[in-house]
Amino acid sequence: MPNIVSLILLVALAAFMVWFGWRALQVRSRVLRWSGVGLAAVLTILVSSVSALTATGLVRQHARSAPLPSVKVELTPERVARGKAVTASFCSGCHKATLTGGGNLAEDLPINIGSFVAANLTPAGPLKRWSDGEIFRAIRNGVDANGGWLTIMSFTNASRLSDDDTVAVIAYLRSLPAAGAPTPGQLDRFNLVGLAMLGAGMLPDAKPVTAARIAAPAKGPTAEYGEYLLSYQDCRECHGKDLSGGVPGQLPPLGPDLGIVAQWTCDEFIATMRSGVDPNGHQIGEKMPWRPIGRMDNDELVALYQYLTQSRHP
Numbered sequence: 001m002p003n004i005v006s007l008i009l010l011v012a013l014a015a016f017m018v019w020f021g022w023r024a025l026q027v028r029s030r031v032l033r034w035s036g037v038g039l040a041a042v043l044t045i046l047v048s049s050v051s052a053l054t055a056t057g058l059v060r061q062h063a064r065s066a067p068l069p070s071v072k073v074e075l076t077p078e079r080v081a082r083g084k085a086v087t088a089s090f091c092s093g094c095h096k097a098t099l100t101g102g103g104n105l106a107e108d109l110p111i112n113i114g115s116f117v118a119a120n121l122t123p124a125g126p127l128k129r130w131s132d133g134e135i136f137r138a139i140r141n142g143v144d145a146n147g148g149w150l151t152i153m154s155f156t157n158a159s160r161l162s163d164d165d166t167v168a169v170i171a172y173l174r175s176l177p178a179a180g181a182p183t184p185g186q187l188d189r190f191n192l193v194g195l196a197m198l199g200a201g202m203l204p205d206a207k208p209v210t211a212a213r214i215a216a217p218a219k220g221p222t223a224e225y226g227e228y229l230l231s232y233q234d235c236r237e238c239h240g241k242d243l244s245g246g247v248p249g250q251l252p253p254l255g256p257d258l259g260i261v262a263q264w265t266c267d268e269f270i271a272t273m274r275s276g277v278d279p280n281g282h283q284i285g286e287k288m289p290w291r292p293i294g295r296m297d298n299d300e301l302v303a304l305y306q307y308l309t310q311s312r313h314p
Contacts, residue, residue, distance in 0.1 A: 017044040050196055057195030064149040066141035066209045071133040073170045083172025086165050087121075089296045090233060093289040094118045094152070099173075100180025101125065105152050108287055109251060113194030113203070116152045117187045124178035135170050141209045144187075151188045154206035160232040162216035204237075204251055221299045226307030229300055233293065243308070253287040261308045269305045270298065 017040050027033040073079070087099060095101045101118035119125050126145070127135055134145040139161060142154025161169070190198060197203050217224045230236075238255030240246050245257040261269055268279045273294040276284045284290050296304070 017047060050192075053196040053199035054192055056199030057190065057197070058199075060198050061149060061190060061195065064141075064143060064154065064206065064209070065147060066137055066143045067211060069133045069136050069140075069211070071131075071136045071167070071170075073132045073167050073174065075171045075175055079168045079171035080175045082165065083168035083170070083175075085295075085297070086161070086169050087172055089292050089300070090158075090161075091121065091169065092295070093234075093292040094156075095121050097291075098122075098179060099176065101183050102181065108253065111193065111197075111251070112191065113197060114188070114190040116189075117183060118152075119183045119187055120180050121173055122176045122179045124180055125183050127173060128178075132170055132174075135173070136166055139166050139169065142206060143209075149188065149206075151190075151206075155204050156234050156237075157207065157232045159207045159210060160214065162214045162228070165216060165232075219299065221302035221306065223303070223306040223310045225300075226303035226305070229296070229304055230307060234289075238288070253285075255288070258308055261305065266302055266305045269308075270301045273301055 025033060087095075088097070092099065094103070094105055095118045096103065099121040101120040103118050105116040105118055106112065106114055119127070121127055130138075130145045137143050138145075138150055138153060139158050141159060142150040144150050194203075216228045219225055234252075235255075235258070236243065237252045238246050238250075239258050240255070243258040246252070246254040248254065264272070264279050272278045272284070273290055273296075276290045276294075278284065293301075293304075
C-alpha cells in the first residue's frame with residue numbers, strides 16, 4: 001500500500017509539472033517563459049519515467065505464479081537426517097543456524113532496494129500452517145502459500161535441489177520443535193528504488209518456474225556430486241557463471257576467481273571451509289557463507305573440491 005500511495009503522488013507530481021509548464025507559457029518574459037517550460041519538461045520526463053518504471057515494477061512484483069504440487073511427506077529417520085544436513089549447509093545461510101530467521105537479507109546488498117526478512121522455518125513461523133506441497137513450491141519456485149513472490153528465494157538456486165533433497169528438507173522442518181519468535185509482517189517489501197529497478201530490469205532474474213523432476217547423482221566424494229552441490233549453492237551468484245570471479249556492479253557481493261582452489265590441497269580446502277581462514281592466513285569475509293558450507297560432511301567437501309579443481313564449466 002505505501003508504494004501505491006507513493007506512485008499516486010509521483011503521478012500527481014508529473015501532472016503538476018505539466019500544469020507548471022503550461023503556466024510558464026503565459027509569462028511575458030521570454031527568458032522566464034522558456035526557462036520555466038524547459039525546467040517543467042525535464043522534470044515531467046524524469047518523474048513520468050520513474051512513475052512508469054515503478055508501475056512496471058509493481059506489476060512484475062505480483063506476476064510470478066507456480067502450480068501447487070501434490071506432495072505428502074512421510075517422516076523417516078533417513079529423510080530427517082538428510083534434511084538436517086541440507087538445511088545446515090544451505091538454508092541456514094539466510095535463516096540462521098537455528099532456522100529461526102528474522103534477519104533482513106537486504107542489509108547485504110550494495111543498494112537499498114527494500115526489506116527482505118528471512119522467515120522462521122520452525123513451527124513457530126508460518127510453515128506450520130502450510131501444506132507439504134506449499135513448502136515444496138516455495139523452495140522450488142519461490143512462491144509462498146498465498147501465491148506471493150518470495151523474491152530472494154527465487155533469486156537463489158534453491159530450485160536446483162533435487163526432489164528427494166527438497167522432500168528431506170520438508171521432513172526435517174516438520175520434525176523441529178517451535179523456536180524463536182514468529183516472523184512479523186510481510187517478509188518482502190520493495191521500496192520505490194527497488195520497484196523502479198525491478199521495472200527497468202536492473203535486478204537479477206528470478207529463476208524460471210519449473211515443474212520438472214530433479215534427480216541428484218549418488219552421494220559420494222566425486223566431481224559429479226560436487227557439481228550437484230554447487231548447482232544449488234549460490235557460488236555462481238557471487239563468483240560468476242564460470243566461477244572465474246564476479247563482475248563489478250553485480251548486486252550480490254563480488255567473489256574472487258575460484259581457480260585459486262586448484263592451488264590448495266583437498267585438506268586445505270576443507271580446513272578453509274571449516275575455519276574461514278585460507279592457506280595463506282586470509283580471513284574470509286562474513287558475506288561468504290563459509291560457515292554453512294563448512295557444515296557439509298567430508299565426502300561433500302571433497303566432492304566440491306574435486307569439481308572445482310577438475311572442471312570450470314558453468
